Amino acid sequence: MNWLLEFVAVLLLVTLVLGLIRIWRGPTVADRMLAAQLFGTTGVGLLLVLAELQRMPALRDVALVLALLAVMAVLAFVARVWRQDPNNNHEGPS
Secondary structure (H helix, E strand, C coil): CHHHHHHHHHHHHHHHHHHHHHHHHCCCHHHHHHHHHHHHHHHHHHHHHHHHHHCCCHHHHHHHHHHHHHHHHHHHHHHHHHHHCCCCCCCCCC
16 A cells, blocks of 8 residues: 555656746746646645545645735736736626
């Protein structure tokens, strides 16, 4: 069972590296923000896997805090972009 969790941890690390590349090379700000969201979500998954592997329940608490921070970051980004785009084609507050 440990080998499976270790394999999942390695796959999550590869996903983190790919997300970091997308953040660095992203053509638009929205692409970068989605990659940052992927970075946060994958980080939560990696922390949960490591919590199980190392038998450290405190890592679950850290994962929960990271998940909440990722949601707040996305909300802040959406609120900022929504206000900045004067020619938006969607309905919503401006």
